[in-house]
Amino acid sequence: MRYIYSIIKADYLQRTRSYAFLITLAITFYAAYCFVPPPTAPYTTLNVVGYKGVYNSAWVGYVSGMMTAIMLSLYGFFLVNGGIKKDIDTEVGLIIATTPITNFGYLLSKMLSNLLVLLTIAGCTFVVSIIMFFVRTSGSPFIISNFIIPYLLFVMPAMVFISSLAVAAEVFLGRKSILQYIAFFFFFGALMANINEQKDETLAVIIDPYGIRTMTTSIKNLVNTQYHEHIEGVSLGFTFGSKRGFRIFEWNGITINGLFLASRLLWIMISLGLVYLSSFFFHRFDFKQAVSKKKKAPANEQKLATPAFAATGISRALMPPLVTDYSIIPFIKTELLLLVRKGSKWLWLITVGGSLSMLFAPVAVSHLYILPVLWFLQVTRLSELATKEETNRLHYFTYASYKPLQRMLPAQILAGIILNVALAFPLILRYLIASNGYAIFNVISGAVCIVLLAVCIGIMSKGKKLFEIIFFLLTYTITQALPVADYLGAMPHGNLIGYMTVILSLNIFLAVVSFVIRGYQSRHL
Amino acid sequence: MSLVIKNLTKQYNQHKTGLTDYSITIEKGVLGLLGPNGAGKSTLMKIIATISKPTKGTLFLDGEDIVANPDKIRKILGYLPQDFGVYPNLNAYEFLEYIAAMKGVGGHGLRKRIDMLLEGVNLTADAKRPIGTYSGGMKQRIGIAQALLNDPKILIFDEPTVGLDPEERVRFRQLISDLADDCIIILSSHIVSDIETIADEVAIMKSGMLLNKAAQPDIIKLVDGKVFEALVNNDEVSGIRTRHQVIDTGRQKDKTRVRFIDRLPQPEPGAVAVNATLEDAYLFLTQNNN
Numbered sequence: 001m002r003y004i005y006s007i008i009k010a011d012y013l014q015r016t017r018s019y020a021f022l023i024t025l026a027i028t029f030y031a032a033y034c035f036v037p038p039p040t041a042p043y044t045t046l047n048v049v050g051y052k053g054v055y056n057s058a059w060v061g062y063v064s065g066m067m068t069a070i071m072l073s074l075y076g077f078f079l080v081n082g083g084i085k086k087d088i089d090t091e092v093g094l095i096i097a098t099t100p101i102t103n104f105g106y107l108l109s110k111m112l113s114n115l116l117v118l119l120t121i122a123g124c125t126f127v128v129s130i131i132m133f134f135v136r137t138s139g140s141p142f143i144i145s146n147f148i149i150p151y152l153l154f155v156m157p158a159m160v161f162i163s164s165l166a167v168a169a170e171v172f173l174g175r176k177s178i179l180q181y182i183a184f185f186f187f188f189g190a191l192m193a194n195i196n197e198q199k200d201e202t203l204a205v206i207i208d209p210y211g212i213r214t215m216t217t218s219i220k221n222l223v224n225t226q227y228h229e230h231i232e233g234v235s236l237g238f239t240f241g242s243k244r245g246f247r248i249f250e251w252n253g254i255t256i257n258g259l260f261l262a263s264r265l266l267w268i269m270i271s272l273g274l275v276y277l278s279s280f281f282f283h284r285f286d287f288k289q290a291v292s293k294k295k296k297a298p299a300n301e302q303k304l305a306t307p308a309f310a311a312t313g314i315s316r317a318l319m320p321p322l323v324t325d326y327s328i329i330p331f332i333k334t335e336l337l338l339l340v341r342k343g344s345k346w347l348w349l350i351t352v353g354g355s356l357s358m359l360f361a362p363v364a365v366s367h368l369y370i371l372p373v374l375w376f377l378q379v380t381r382l383s384e385l386a387t388k389e390e391t392n393r394l395h396y397f398t399y400a401s402y403k404p405l406q407r408m409l410p411a412q413i414l415a416g417i418i419l420n421v422a423l424a425f426p427l428i429l430r431y432l433i434a435s436n437g438y439a440i441f442n443v444i445s446g447a448v449c450i451v452l453l454a455v456c457i458g459i460m461s462k463g464k465k466l467f468e469i470i471f472f473l474l475t476y477t478i479t480q481a482l483p484v485a486d487y488l489g490a491m492p493h494g495n496l497i498g499y500m501t502v503i504l505s506l507n508i509f510l511a512v513v514s515f516v517i518r519g520y521q522s523r524h525l
Numbered sequence: 526m527s528l529v530i531k532n533l534t535k536q537y538n539q540h541k542t543g544l545t546d547y548s549i550t551i552e553k554g555v556l557g558l559l560g561p562n563g564a565g566k567s568t569l570m571k572i573i574a575t576i577s578k579p580t581k582g583t584l585f586l587d588g589e590d591i592v593a594n595p596d597k598i599r600k601i602l603g604y605l606p607q608d609f610g611v612y613p614n615l616n617a618y619e620f621l622e623y624i625a626a627m628k629g630v631g632g633h634g635l636r637k638r639i640d641m642l643l644e645g646v647n648l649t650a651d652a653k654r655p656i657g658t659y660s661g662g663m664k665q666r667i668g669i670a671q672a673l674l675n676d677p678k679i680l681i682f683d684e685p686t687v688g689l690d691p692e693e694r695v696r697f698r699q700l701i702s703d704l705a706d707d708c709i710i711i712l713s714s715h716i717v718s719d720i721e722t723i724a725d726e727v728a729i730m731k732s733g734m735l736l737n738k739a740a741q742p743d744i745i746k747l748v749d750g751k752v753f754e755a756l757v758n759n760d761e762v763s764g765i766r767t768r769h770q771v772i773d774t775g776r777q778k779d780k781t782r783v784r785f786i787d788r789l790p791q792p793e794p795g796a797v798a799v800n801a802t803l804e805d806a807y808l809f810l811t812q813n814n815n
Contacts, residue, residue, distance in 0.1 A: 314641065314642060314645035314646075314673060314700060314703065314704070315703070316676060316704070318641065319634075319637075319638050319641055319676065320632075320633075320634025320635075320637045320638055321634060322630060322634075322675065322676050323630070323631055323632025323633070323634060323635070324600075324629050324630065324631065324632075325626075325629060325630065325631025325632060326629040327631075330622065330623070330625070330626030330631070331623075331626050331627075334615075334619065334622070334623040334626065337615070337619065338612060338614065338615070341614040341615075342614070388612070392610040392611060392612055392613070393608055393609055393610030394609065394610050394611065394612065396574075396576060396604065396606035396609050397604070397606075397609065397624060397627060397671065398627060399575075399576040400574045400575055400576050400599060400602060400604050401599060401627030401628060401629075402596055402599045402600055402627070402628060402629045403596055403599075404627070407627075408627070522576070523575070523576065523577070523578045523595070524577060524578060525571055525576045525577050
């Protein structure tokens with residue numbers, strides 16, 4: 001067990017000592033603050049139509065715990081995913097493969113370090129929830145168990161599950177992170193839908209790793225009993241613009257029964273079982289399998305035997321005269337080439353198919369669902385737009401080149417925009433035919449926005465992860481039709497010009513931040 | 526052409542200093558940088574390559590301040606970093622075209638220029654393969670080719686022979702000699718023999734400071750008459766270590782051959798004076814300047 005502890009410790013430290021993690025923590029603190037909105041806020045996190053819960057320790061603790069379980073599951077997968085890939089990329093895996101550690105031991109240590117990272121974040125929301133209790137309530141008794149129970153029974157099993165799911169996804173879906181993201185996107189959506197729509201209450205408790213049904217049923221039953229109502233809809237999550245309730249009810253937490261406790265234990269067992277199952281399929285850094293299934297052209301033995309440098313050497317006098325060309329066109333060409341070559345052919349096939357489908361699908365569906373998902377499919381391409389030099393250790397050349405800030409960065413941004421606009425072209429064409437200039441502006445502005453967001457976050461965090469998490473959350477919330485996440489003008493907005501100005505200002509802000517920080521980085525290696 | 530560096534200091538943070546009050550003038554020819562790990566060789570090269578800003582000091586190229594105007598040197602710079610990477614999905618042609626764009630090299634002659642460089646580093650046959658499939662030595666050679674793309678007047682090679690096999694190293698030295706006629710070449714290496722065979726002048730560094738900069742014979746003169754070799758019993762080696770600065774030891778059956786720099790007025794019994802080398806001078810300077 002000692003070596004497992006060492007692996008977990010090293011893995012945990014490696015992950016948490018990054019800008020991306022720090023920024024994630026900062027966002028988490030803000031999110032935790034938002035979980036308990038003031039009465040005047042334009043949104044709720046637990047919505048009971050026509051009713052309003054009193055802010056007491058149960059309400060604050062449980063809502064905060066439940067929101068943490070859901071939100072952290074949603075982006076936590078992206079945050080912790082990639083632990084095995086890191087060991088492959090850094091070739092630490094080769095060392096690990098030669099040690100006596102078992103496959104299960106290694107995967108379990110990865111899963112536990114994932115869990116530790118997620119629990120660190122959950123720990124932050126726990127502390128903020130207690131602070132928020134004192135900020136939002138007055139005179140209500142502080143009952144600590146109302147904070148501990150939701151984090152222990154909702155958050156912990158959910159995080160154990162997400163941690164093991166991230167490990168299993170890496171084992172079964174290899175290094176294709178985009179495939180893992182898509183699979184998780186649909187899995188999460190299906191899981192939430194199944195929890196909410198399950199009619200059988202017992203089954204609903206069992207199939208729910210988050211405990212959502214137990215909590216919403218408890219609230220629903222309280223309101224229905226107290227006010228002789230037949231309310232069905234109790235929803236969790238950020239609900240904007242909902243009508244605030246008039247009637248007040250005081251909820252004091254869930255009743256913990258055997259079934260609920262058994263379901264928590266079951267999810268922890270399922271998670272461990274998933275890791276155990278994965279251990280049978282784990283490649284153990286057999287690179288023929290882990291790196292690529294494509295046949296690599298072997299470094300030709302015969303060629304290696306030939307002289308490394310030509311006997312004639314390199315004669316400057318014989319070289320053609322030097323012609324200078326400082327345009328950014330060759331950069332854009334190479335950036336596009338890199339974008340095209342990134343990812344597999346089947347992903348391109350899906351992308352092109354999705355793009356063409358916008359010619360025939362209803363315009364609203366194309367704009368609200370197909371386009372954001374289509375752009376999200378490019379997440380691994382966009383996330384490395386401004387990070388790939390450093391990832392591939394090419395930044396020494398880039399930063400030492402002629403005017404890198406004026407040529408290199410604009411080329412990367414332009415290549416990303418060209419890709420996004422090209423994918424959106426069928427929709428733009430339909431808006432063009434309909435003479436809808438506003439919509440065309442919004443689509444292009446959205447394409448620019450997501451590219452600048454990728455570039456800005458990539459430059460700030462020096463990694464891809466944070467953008468991938470944010471892009472996933474954005475895409476998920478857009479497909480849930482939340483106007484606050486609408487960066488591509490897919491939903492109706494009361495003040496269209498105001499909305500367009502906001503996105504435009506955001507784009508300018510992202511561009512300025514990107515250029516300023518990259519300018520500093522390029523002179524401070 | 527001359528590169529004049531005056532009182533250069535690079536302070537990374539309160540506890541870490543890269544260079545301290547470093548001054549040097551570099552003229553045409555090959556300057557070899559020698560120094561132990563952490564001596565500041567890479568820091569100095571990064572500052573000359575304009576990818577790191579000094580905390581203090583000036584750097585002038587033919588009278589032009591290149592800290593304030595980095596683009597002046599970038600146009601004529603060829604830089605091979607110590608730990609560089611490549612885009613694995615690009616082939617050698619595409620990669621060199623990309624680097625050419627960075628350096629602002631274009632026109633109809635570019636393709637021929639790339640062909641000649643690939644031929645020079647013997648990668649023509651592999652030029653269409655993704656660089657991700659290259660061996661370490663091949664990647665190093667593509668790195669050397671990219672450094673020469675813009676016909677540079679200043680060439681900076683940071684540990685260029687890492688990853689090259691012995692034959693490749695010999696060829697590389699030859700290549701540098703061919704290029705050294707009309708430009709400044711700054712070259713760092715841990716392998717003293719690489720520097721010894723290529724460099725016109727040698728700069729020895731330690732802890733961010735310049736210990737000495739001179740032509741090789743002048744540096745070797747510092748230890749002339751002080752280097753000895755003796756064949757001693759194995760148990761006598763530790764005694765010699767306390768009395769002299771041991772440069773090298775080698776086992777020979779039941780004896781040990783010890784090469785050392787004499788610290789005492791009277792020589793070790795049985796010791797024979799030998800010709801000093803750059804390595805002797807380097808170790809003498811770096812181990813006696815704390």
